[in-house]
Amino acid sequence: MDNGALWVALLTATTAVVASWVTSRGNAQAARIQAQAAAEAAHIAREREARRATQLDFIQQANEMGILYRRIPKYLKVENQGERLASLTELRDQLRDSYGPFLRSLAVVSLECRPEPIAAANAVHAASGEAYGRLIAVQEDIRGAESFRRAVDAYLASVDSFIEAARQAEREI
Secondary structure, X not given: OOHHHHHHHHHHHHHHHHHHHHHHHHHHHHHHHHHHHHHHHHHHHHHHHHHHHHHHHHHHHHHHHHHHHXXXXXXXXXXXXXXXXXXXXXXXXXHHHHHHHHHHHHHHHHHHOOHHHHHHHHHHHHHHHHXXXXXXXHHHOHHHHHHHHHHHXXXXXXXXXXXXXXXXXXXXX
16 A cells, blocks of 8 residues: 555545544534523423412402302391391401412412513502401491492402413513
8 A cells, every 4th residue: 555545545534533533522512502492492381380379369369259259248138237247257357368379379370480470469458458447447337338349349350360460470480
């Protein structure tokens, strides 16, 4: 074999080794990038699911309080003041018991969600306080029943606003 053929064989072998090494590095880098993209996608999916679960829990807690608020007008119509007071006191106690889980879910919304749903959740909280305050006033003086009904309507509307804010925030992501 002459020197020229040896050099061609050596150059061909070197080119093959270098090409193999470059291809191997490229494949490894592509695999790393793909794994990183998959991990980021999984992280985003987990965050979205956590936000969704948080929002659903808040909606559930708010609806449970709403159910109690909607039961109250029936008792406002009771003629016997003693019976009415006992019924309203029982419902007020149930509202107070449901307020703890409601506040916990509000705190989680404040940690997990975007600003728009947080603001809407805080509005639900404020409307709940207003409705509860009106309930106490109605319990003491039945003449405030209409203001209580308006406060409950405002509470229910604020829950609907939270749902819409949460829905809109999820669409934007």
